[in-house]
Amino acid sequence: MPEIPLVPAHWRFPAHPASVRRARCAVAESLPDVLRPRLGDDLSLLTSELVTNAIRHGACRVDEELIELVLWPADGHYWLAVSDPGTGKPALANPGTDSESGRGLILVDSLAAAWAVRPRPACGTSVIAGLSFQRSG
Template sequence: MLTSRRPRMFTARLDSRTESTPLARYLLRAYLSGLPAGERYADTAELLLGELFANAVRHTDAPDDRHVEIRFTLTPDHLLRLEVHDTGAGRPTLRTAAPCDEHGRGLLLVDELAHRWGCAPGPGGAGKYVWALITPTSALA
């Protein structure tokens, strides 16, 4: 059963390196462990956060010394909101990868598994953030 009491938003700034992706997922697991029924979000949320974080690192035109900020919060309607903020100017675009492509399927996963997702300009127009809303999975019988 989900409770009406929501924890605060969690925010962290991580190095803009692909090696930071496991740390981002670890921080999400820690956040979810404090939620009633947090495990119902875990698998999908970890996968999508990993994709969004890796995209923020791989596809940014920002200098290497910039950070990527992650944010997690539970919305009033019990959706988990993930945000990944970076200082790059480019916007994510959904595309179909060719069968032999080694990359290019991450955003397709986000599109298929998230309840909704999108991209918005960062505060003051600096950079952007990509967000995804995750629904809890059904309780196991």
């Protein structure tokens, strides 16, 4: 008999800056207690960066659109997908030393075991990032 997988955690938040904190708290609280010491900080930072980017770059009408988050374990990783209604394709930037923004995906790239941008079937874009919870070595 196959092992039944866990149901992914799923949230929707308004495309508003106050949602960044709410999303970070929701994701952190859904992580199993045993994994919080290893993944909690990195998962919180990933959530903050991806939700902030979705609000800033993927939502056309702030407060009228929703940002969607899905968190699930698979293949030794916790995967976080943050989706917005935008059609743009997030990409790594090369900000100048004086720039006050443009480093979000650089942080995602350095923290995540893997990440990708995927179009959504109906409309919008998802950024998916995974953190390993397997013991190395």
